[in-house]
Structure formats: structure tokens, C-alpha cells
Amino acid sequence: MSAGTSSRADAGALRHVFSHLVTPLLMCIGMGLAYLGAFHAPEPHDLRVEVVGSGASAQVLAQSLQDRGDGALSVRTVADRDTAESHLRTQQSYGAYLPGSSPELMVASASSDTSATVVQKVFTEVAAEQGSPLRMTDVAPTADGDPTGQGIFFLLVAVSIGSYASVAVIGGAGAVLALRIRAALAVGTALVVSAIGAAFAGPVFGLVDQGLGELWAMAWLYSAGILLIGVGLHTFLKRWTTLGVMTLFVMLNFTSSGGIFRPELQPGFFGSLHAFWNGAGFVEGVRSHVYFGGHALGRHVLVLALWFVAGLAVTGVAGLAEAKRRRDAAERERVVAVARMSAAAEEEMEEAVGV
Known part of the structure; x- marks a missing residue:
């Protein structure tokens, strides 16, 4: 094989490789955009939480959290613990705070461990401002074999x-x-x-x-x-x-x-x-x-x-x-077959005339 032929063959092989490298490179770009776009900087927005209580203090606390969160939380009040627990079990909220001398935070970690962690961080700070440790209650824990819920x-x-x-x-x-x-x-x-x-x-x-x-x-x-x-x-x-x-x-x-x-x-x-x-x-x-x-x-x-x-x-x-x-494809084959038959017939006629 001459040097020129070998060079052309190598160039053709390289073009073939490069054309197939497009797919993994696009996968790389797509995976990076998707995963980093979705996961690199998680920030809460309209995360639903509740403050348990019907008095003025509960309303003030809920409004304060809503304002301070600047869109991160969607805070509302509920009258009692049973209602808050029901909302957690139906995924209508992701945390319920019971204020008082011994504040308690109710979560359902099976909904999302990361959401429960965010809620815990928020209300741990609230309890610390009141000078009290926060007690945690998980109303829907995950199975023992899946402690993170993931x-x-x-x-x-x-x-x-x-x-x-x-x-x-x-x-x-x-x-x-x-x-x-x-x-x-x-x-x-x-x-x-x-x-x-x-x-x-x-x-x-x-x-x-x-x-x-x-x-x-x-x-x-x-x-x-x-x-x-x-x-x-x-x-x-x-x-x-x-x-x-x-x-x-x-x-x-x-x-x-x-x-x-x-x-x-x-x-x-x-x-x-x-x-x-x-x-x-x-x-x-x-x-x-x-x-x-x-x-x-x-x-x-x-x-x-x-x-x-x-x-x-x-x-x-x-x-x-x-x-x-x-x-x-069948139609193309039929057309080709007819064309070949016509050509063969013409050749036979030409041969017959020649004879």
C-alpha cells in the first residue's frame, strides 16, 4: 500500500472515530449541565412548614419566619398537634414547630431527608433564640435498611x-x-x-x-x-x-x-x-x-x-x-427488477434484429 493510500485510510478512520466521539462528549456536557444544574446549590423556595398554635404569639412567629425567609419558606399556622401530624403524613407540609418552654419540631423524614434537615436547621435557630433546646419527633421514619431515605x-x-x-x-x-x-x-x-x-x-x-x-x-x-x-x-x-x-x-x-x-x-x-x-x-x-x-x-x-x-x-x-x-424497499426492488427485465428484453430484441 502506498504512503498516499495509507494516509487517506488513516484520515478516513479518524473522521469515523471523531464522528462517534460526538456522542460521549454530548453525554458529558448533558450530564454536567443536568446534575450540576439540579444539585450543585440546593436552596429552599416555598418549603411548606407550620407553626402549631392559635394565639397571637404563633401568628407573630409564623409571619416573622415568612418575612425572614424571603421566599424560602411557606409558613402557616395550625390549631393543634394532630392537624400538624396529619399534614405531615399527607405531605402537605415538611415540618411542624410547637413553640413553648420545651419546643418540639415534627418532621416526616420519609418525605425527604434533605428537606427535614433544612427544616431542622431553621427551627433549631428559632429555638436557640428562645434559649431552649429543640426536641425532634419523626412521625414517618424510613425503614432501618434506608436510614437516609435515599x-x-x-x-x-x-x-x-x-x-x-x-x-x-x-x-x-x-x-x-x-x-x-x-x-x-x-x-x-x-x-x-x-x-x-x-x-x-x-x-x-x-x-x-x-x-x-x-x-x-x-x-x-x-x-x-x-x-x-x-x-x-x-x-x-x-x-x-x-x-x-x-x-x-x-x-x-x-x-x-x-x-x-x-x-x-x-x-x-x-x-x-x-x-x-x-x-x-x-x-x-x-x-x-x-x-x-x-x-x-x-x-x-x-x-x-x-x-x-x-x-x-x-x-x-x-x-x-x-x-x-x-x-x-420492495417497490424499489420491483422497479429495479422491471428495469432489468426491460433491459434484457431490449438486448434480446437487438440480438434478434442483428441476426
């Missing part, structure tokens, strides 16, 4: 990775298979991934101490949605599918799930995604079922179900697109 988030990470990584296998290695077979593989893979997740959550690490069957069902619905969307997108995105599913189910998903910081501690963009993104549906659904008696569980399951339906829709559209491609 185990559900890391379970989300494991299930997500198992799901979107399987997309590359089914969409790539299984590209020769009919789409209905790939869709069936996606649903079956979701069963395996969710079973692994349930094993982690229960017997392996003890992240939850009840409701394991329902957790598995939500994990399956969550995983199946990701797999079906990913398999459907592969028809259109091809080698960009990995970047696409990482954007949807890692960059935007983990950061908006509420597993580390609830929306009240995040920038508005990620907080708004929390209302309808599938990772938030899974995390909040598990929290609701395991720790809060199923409060608002239906809404979280609905979010997961809608993402599953979206997966079916994307797969259906992909099926239509692939069917059209097959028809177009």
Missing part, C-alpha cells in the same frame, strides 16, 4: 440503568427481528429488571419493610415504559438512541425524581419536571405506598401508566415507519 433513589438508578442499557441490546442486536418480537423482549426484560430491583429493595438491602409486591409492580411499569420508548426510538435515532434515552431517563429523570432533593429545594425547571416525569412517579409512588398509607398513590401510578402508554405509542409509530420502509 435508598429508593439509588434503586431508581439501578432499575433505570438496567432498562435503558437493554434498549441498546434489543434495538441493536435485535434489529433484524420483527418489531413485535422486540417489543415482547422489552416487556420481558422489564420483568427481569424489576424483579432484580425488588430483590435489592427487599431481601438484599432491606430498603423497604413492607409493600414489596407493589414496589415490584411499579418498578415493572416504570422499566417497561423506558424499554418500549427506547426500542421505538431506535427505529428513528439509530446510533443516537443511547444519547436520547440517557437524556430522557438519566439527565432529566434522576435530577427531577425528588430522590435527593424535593422540588422545593431545586431550580424551577427540575421542580416542574417532578410533577410528571416517570422517575418522580416511581420514587414518590414507592414513598406513598410504603410510608404514607397510599396518599396520592393513584396519581403517581397514573404518571407511570401514561409513560407506559407513551412507550406503546412510540413503538406503534415505529412499527408503521418500519412497515413503510419495507414497502418502499
Whole structure:
């Protein structure tokens, strides 16, 4: 091989490598923007807390905290301890302060350990100003196997990775298979991934101490949605599918799930995604079922179900697109075959005339 030919081959190989390096570099940029944008400087905004009491002193304290917080807190008063506890158990608030000679702060750490920590810091200062130590009461503690309350988030990470990584296998290695077979593989893979997740959550690490069957069902619905969307997108995105599913189910998903910081501690963009993104549906659904008696569980399951339906829709559209491609390819082959037959016939006629 001549030097010139070798140089051209190297240049072509380098262009090929550089074109494929675009994907990991975009992943790097996307992950940095998403994770640092969501997590690097958590600040409370409109974090709901309550002061227990109906007298003037409770009203003055609540208004003082509201003014001093400058938008960080949303402070209101409630008449009694039972009402405050009910609000904590239905996630209507994230801290309830009972003033007095022995002040007490009630929290529900299962809602969010980081939110409980922020609330504790605020009211520890309030109690210190009154010259009293603060007594803590956790009305909804997490399971013994999940002392920080963030185990559900890391379970989300494991299930997500198992799901979107399987997309590359089914969409790539299984590209020769009919789409209905790939869709069936996606649903079956979701069963395996969710079973692994349930094993982690229960017997392996003890992240939850009840409701394991329902957790598995939500994990399956969550995983199946990701797999079906990913398999459907592969028809259109091809080698960009990995970047696409990482954007949807890692960059935007983990950061908006509420597993580390609830929306009240995040920038508005990620907080708004929390209302309808599938990772938030899974995390909040598990929290609701395991720790809060199923409060608002239906809404979280609905979010997961809608993402599953979206997966079916994307797969259906992909099926239509692939069917059209097959028809177009068959038509092209027919046109080519007719052209070849015509050419052959013309040659035969020319030969016959020549004879």
C-alpha cells in the first residue's frame, strides 16, 4: 500500500472515530449541565412548614419566619398537634414547630431527608433564640435498611440503568427481528429488571419493610415504559438512541425524581419536571405506598401508566415507519427488477434484429 493510500485510510478512520466521539462528549456536557444544574446549590423556595398554635404569639412567629425567609419558606399556622401530624403524613407540609418552654419540631423524614434537615436547621435557630433546646419527633421514619431515605433513589438508578442499557441490546442486536418480537423482549426484560430491583429493595438491602409486591409492580411499569420508548426510538435515532434515552431517563429523570432533593429545594425547571416525569412517579409512588398509607398513590401510578402508554405509542409509530420502509424497499426492488427485465428484453430484441 502506498504512503498516499495509507494516509487517506488513516484520515478516513479518524473522521469515523471523531464522528462517534460526538456522542460521549454530548453525554458529558448533558450530564454536567443536568446534575450540576439540579444539585450543585440546593436552596429552599416555598418549603411548606407550620407553626402549631392559635394565639397571637404563633401568628407573630409564623409571619416573622415568612418575612425572614424571603421566599424560602411557606409558613402557616395550625390549631393543634394532630392537624400538624396529619399534614405531615399527607405531605402537605415538611415540618411542624410547637413553640413553648420545651419546643418540639415534627418532621416526616420519609418525605425527604434533605428537606427535614433544612427544616431542622431553621427551627433549631428559632429555638436557640428562645434559649431552649429543640426536641425532634419523626412521625414517618424510613425503614432501618434506608436510614437516609435515599435508598429508593439509588434503586431508581439501578432499575433505570438496567432498562435503558437493554434498549441498546434489543434495538441493536435485535434489529433484524420483527418489531413485535422486540417489543415482547422489552416487556420481558422489564420483568427481569424489576424483579432484580425488588430483590435489592427487599431481601438484599432491606430498603423497604413492607409493600414489596407493589414496589415490584411499579418498578415493572416504570422499566417497561423506558424499554418500549427506547426500542421505538431506535427505529428513528439509530446510533443516537443511547444519547436520547440517557437524556430522557438519566439527565432529566434522576435530577427531577425528588430522590435527593424535593422540588422545593431545586431550580424551577427540575421542580416542574417532578410533577410528571416517570422517575418522580416511581420514587414518590414507592414513598406513598410504603410510608404514607397510599396518599396520592393513584396519581403517581397514573404518571407511570401514561409513560407506559407513551412507550406503546412510540413503538406503534415505529412499527408503521418500519412497515413503510419495507414497502418502499420492495417497490424499489420491483422497479429495479422491471428495469432489468426491460433491459434484457431490449438486448434480446437487438440480438434478434442483428441476426
